Amino acid sequence: MKMTQIIQKKREGGALSPEEIRFFVEGLQNGETPDYQAAALLMAIYFRGMNQAETLELTSAMLQSGDSIDLSDLSGVKVDKHSTGGVGDKTTLVLAPLVAATGVPIAKMSGRGLGHTGGTIDKLEVFPGLTLELPTSQFIQQVQDIGIAVVAQTQSLVPADKQLYALRDVTATVGSIPLIASSIMSKKLASGCEAIVLDVKAGKGSFMPDEASAFNLANVLVEIGEGMGRRTVAVVTAMDEPLGHAVGNAIEVAEAIKTLKGEGPADLVELCLELGTQMLLLGNRANEEAEAKSLLMDAIHSGKALAKFKEMITRQGGDASSVDDPSLFPTAKYTHHLKSHDEGYLSSLNAKAVGVAAMALGAGRETKGSPIDLAAGIYLYKKRGDKVAKGDVLATLHAASPQQISEGILQLAEAFAFSAQPPAPAKLILGKKMIK
Amino acid sequence: MKMTQIIQKKREGGALSPEEIRFFVEGLQNGETPDYQAAALLMAIYFRGMNQAETLELTSAMLQSGDSIDLSDLSGVKVDKHSTGGVGDKTTLVLAPLVAATGVPIAKMSGRGLGHTGGTIDKLEVFPGLTLELPTSQFIQQVQDIGIAVVAQTQSLVPADKQLYALRDVTATVGSIPLIASSIMSKKLASGCEAIVLDVKAGKGSFMPDEASAFNLANVLVEIGEGMGRRTVAVVTAMDEPLGHAVGNAIEVAEAIKTLKGEGPADLVELCLELGTQMLLLGNRANEEAEAKSLLMDAIHSGKALAKFKEMITRQGGDASSVDDPSLFPTAKYTHHLKSHDEGYLSSLNAKAVGVAAMALGAGRETKGSPIDLAAGIYLYKKRGDKVAKGDVLATLHAASPQQISEGILQLAEAFAFSAQPPAPAKLILGKKMIK
Numbered sequence: 001m002k003m004t005q006i007i008q009k010k011r012e013g014g015a016l017s018p019e020e021i022r023f024f025v026e027g028l029q030n031g032e033t034p035d036y037q038a039a040a041l042l043m044a045i046y047f048r049g050m051n052q053a054e055t056l057e058l059t060s061a062m063l064q065s066g067d068s069i070d071l072s073d074l075s076g077v078k079v080d081k082h083s084t085g086g087v088g089d090k091t092t093l094v095l096a097p098l099v100a101a102t103g104v105p106i107a108k109m110s111g112r113g114l115g116h117t118g119g120t121i122d123k124l125e126v127f128p129g130l131t132l133e134l135p136t137s138q139f140i141q142q143v144q145d146i147g148i149a150v151v152a153q154t155q156s157l158v159p160a161d162k163q164l165y166a167l168r169d170v171t172a173t174v175g176s177i178p179l180i181a182s183s184i185m186s187k188k189l190a191s192g193c194e195a196i197v198l199d200v201k202a203g204k205g206s207f208m209p210d211e212a213s214a215f216n217l218a219n220v221l222v223e224i225g226e227g228m229g230r231r232t233v234a235v236v237t238a239m240d241e242p243l244g245h246a247v248g249n250a251i252e253v254a255e256a257i258k259t260l261k262g263e264g265p266a267d268l269v270e271l272c273l274e275l276g277t278q279m280l281l282l283g284n285r286a287n288e289e290a291e292a293k294s295l296l297m298d299a300i301h302s303g304k305a306l307a308k309f310k311e312m313i314t315r316q317g318g319d320a321s322s323v324d325d326p327s328l329f330p331t332a333k334y335t336h337h338l339k340s341h342d343e344g345y346l347s348s349l350n351a352k353a354v355g356v357a358a359m360a361l362g363a364g365r366e367t368k369g370s371p372i373d374l375a376a377g378i379y380l381y382k383k384r385g386d387k388v389a390k391g392d393v394l395a396t397l398h399a400a401s402p403q404q405i406s407e408g409i410l411q412l413a414e415a416f417a418f419s420a421q422p423p424a425p426a427k428l429i430l431g432k433k434m435i436k
Numbered sequence: 437m438k439m440t441q442i443i444q445k446k447r448e449g450g451a452l453s454p455e456e457i458r459f460f461v462e463g464l465q466n467g468e469t470p471d472y473q474a475a476a477l478l479m480a481i482y483f484r485g486m487n488q489a490e491t492l493e494l495t496s497a498m499l500q501s502g503d504s505i506d507l508s509d510l511s512g513v514k515v516d517k518h519s520t521g522g523v524g525d526k527t528t529l530v531l532a533p534l535v536a537a538t539g540v541p542i543a544k545m546s547g548r549g550l551g552h553t554g555g556t557i558d559k560l561e562v563f564p565g566l567t568l569e570l571p572t573s574q575f576i577q578q579v580q581d582i583g584i585a586v587v588a589q590t591q592s593l594v595p596a597d598k599q600l601y602a603l604r605d606v607t608a609t610v611g612s613i614p615l616i617a618s619s620i621m622s623k624k625l626a627s628g629c630e631a632i633v634l635d636v637k638a639g640k641g642s643f644m645p646d647e648a649s650a651f652n653l654a655n656v657l658v659e660i661g662e663g664m665g666r667r668t669v670a671v672v673t674a675m676d677e678p679l680g681h682a683v684g685n686a687i688e689v690a691e692a693i694k695t696l697k698g699e700g701p702a703d704l705v706e707l708c709l710e711l712g713t714q715m716l717l718l719g720n721r722a723n724e725e726a727e728a729k730s731l732l733m734d735a736i737h738s739g740k741a742l743a744k745f746k747e748m749i750t751r752q753g754g755d756a757s758s759v760d761d762p763s764l765f766p767t768a769k770y771t772h773h774l775k776s777h778d779e780g781y782l783s784s785l786n787a788k789a790v791g792v793a794a795m796a797l798g799a800g801r802e803t804k805g806s807p808i809d810l811a812a813g814i815y816l817y818k819k820r821g822d823k824v825a826k827g828d829v830l831a832t833l834h835a836a837s838p839q840q841i842s843e844g845i846l847q848l849a850e851a852f853a854f855s856a857q858p859p860a861p862a863k864l865i866l867g868k869k870m871i872k
């Protein structure tokens with residue numbers, strides 16, 4: 001088998017055989033497939049795509065490139081959740097303890113933020129002492145004991161994805177649906193879950209700017225999950241404006257805690273209930289949506305969800321005092337209130353622009369491994385549809401230096417658009433994909 | 437400037453700026469552009485193409501990657517000729533002395549064969565002692581003295597093309613028109629000519645299987661040549677069946693010599709007169725086609741063309757005795773007469789299949805640098821349109837071993853197709869591209 005022939009076949013629009021896909025993935029791992037041939041194949045895949053069988057095989061080959069976590073010692077259906085990434089997306093921080101509080105075991109591996117989107121693991125670092133890297137046995141033991149653990153992905157999980165992602169990143173081939181889908185699903189499958197709820201973001205602040213691509217990705221993700229024997233539901237949700245009011249790390253955690261206390265912003269609450277409902281259904285904790293939703297509401301109003309969150313922080317060695325006293329969270333040296341020069345209705349609040357502004361403030365990282373400022377971020381007082389008068393504070397910016405504040409203002413100013421009439425209401429939940 | 441952005445721009449169908457193209461070519465040369473990014477860009481170019489300005493800039497950047505030959509000491513218009521490669525294409529062997537004999541200086545650098553197509557330099561090796569690598573000063577001196585020199589391309593000419601071609605070869609991106617055109621033209625321009633006649637092959641035995649692609653390539657080649665200030669004519673010619681009767685090395689040289697003696701096969705003669713006419717017109721040796729053709733016919737019938745060929749062989753240190761006595765050419769140990777099992781008219785003689793059969797016999801090389809057998813090859817007795825009776829000898833195969841003979845028979849058998857009625861006559865000269 002020759003890589004040149006495999007590249008040529010894909011270039012001409014052919015479907016690669018399982019053997020060809022494995023030859024490529026294994027060759028990349030053992031160094032027999034040179035980077036330049038892998039790069040040419042990735043670009044050919046970018047243009048020609050992959051069919052369902054090819055994408056499934058690619059996922060499976062990547063999955064088998066490394067270790068998998070064995071969660072079979074845990075009782076109950078292990079349900080995982082994944083978001084394709086957005087701005088202000090603190091959903092996991094709410095959803096994990098919320099679902100765990102209803103009795104569905106949560107053994108979750110999360111990632112760090114990159115570019116204008118944040119990551120759960122970065123956010124959890126606001127708790128002093130919290131361990132985010134647990135040995136597998138300890139990870140499983142914790143879920144057995146308290147029903148929840150959220151940790152960072154281990155390095156040995158899906159090494160082929162790390163290699164491929166690094167190559168896609170420098171060859172402008174990140175945005176290919178089969179490549180995105182196999183990357184996401186190989187990592188989910190390797191982390192040992194039995195069922196998966198996917199939050200596929202669509203819109204300005206996501207990696208799928210248009211709805212059609214997001215539904216397409218959702219479809220492919222569900223096909224892979226079900227093809228690999230996991231019940232899978234993908235919920236396509238809007239990411240045109242940030243989720244909730246807080247964008248950053250400490251301020252997002254504070255908003256997640258408020259949500260667990262029953263005081264969350266409407267969009268975040270709606271999303272958590274929707275994704276939580278799907279998780280409870282897949283986890284056999286509820287038989288229908290209304291029942292699931294009521295279990296979730298109960299967990300919030302009884303204080304069980306918040307208690308589960310604190311229990312997890314403490315069990316992982318973290319100091320949870322800030323959960324009850326948010327003033328203990330790190331605060332930024334400089335803040336700035338951005339006031340409106342316009343009046344009318346906020347017709348659009350561009351999530352990408354807000355994310356880029358937050359990155360400029362120090363809340364995000366442009367390249368892997370660069371440090372982030374946990375205290376930096378943006379609090380949005382006005383959201384799409386809100387009435388705005390001249391002089392109203394639109395947002396507060398938090399950063400460690402005046403330079404970052406001015407850079408942030410420059411970026412953030414582009415995020416707001418106004419209209420004389422209120423904009424048509426926007427849907428948050430755009431649709432669901434599942435195999436009945 | 438970042439390669440990732442350049443790749444992305446081309447991936448999205450944008451036109452690269454001169455700076456971006458130079459950044460790519462220079463980066464590849466100085467090692468700053470990694471092979472994997474170059475490979476991804478090549479594949480994006482394969483899918484998206486390049487406009488006229490981009491192709492011109494790429495050619496120019498490649499040209500400037502190495503040395504150029506300065507032919508300004510030579511008087512007269514230096515006209516070069518290039519063929520995109522075919523089977524049985526011994527045109528340069530005839531055309532170079534033929535045109536030189538009319539007084540147009542021929543300072544020609546040629547290549548070796550690869551795959552199913554042959555190369556002039558390999559064929560010239562049949563003359564014992566002949567030097568094919570001359571220092572530039574000696575190359576120019578020879579043209580000054582006798583009006584002709586045919587040598588191998590020096591290594592220092594267009595190093596960026598060598599790098600790019602090697603990468604295209606292993607990434608399935610050879611067949612892209614802007615990449616093919618810039619590769620051809622950068623080498624032609626570096627070899628110092630002032631005007632260029634291109635023989636762009638179309639059909640089964642060429643790299644452009646369909647006529648439309650060949651005309652497209654011809655157009656791009658002419659645009660580059662004229663854009664670089666060289667008068668350029670591209671003649672699109674059929675390469676569905678081999679040119680002439682001989683396919684190999686020694687037997688092709690023998691056929692070229694016959695042609696210089698006025699006893700050549702009709703198609704080869706027609707092609708040489710057509711290309712020669714264009715060369716004489718560009719070389720200001722004739723003002724119109726009829727005049728050019730008559731000068732060329734004279735050079736053959738007077739024996740001047742043949743004498744010029746012998747003069748060149750001798751001047752380059754070769755033994756030209758075989759020109760008068762073809763029995764001195766190397767002969768193969770094994771020969772086989774392939775007889776027809778069919779009867780009727782030969783409706784098609786697939787050049788690609790003949791080329792592959794000749795390669796199996798040892799006459800060609802599959803990979804660069806591998807040795808070839810000068811005596812191996814195929815002599816075709818029947819060509820398209822000929823009447824064939826059962827038992828007629830279709831071709832004679834020549835090789836060094838019985839294994840190669842059987843392998844050659846297997847391949848060659850696929851080349852012939854028969855019909856009850858004579859096939860419609862096929863055109864050899866399909867069209868011309870030039871800027872008036």
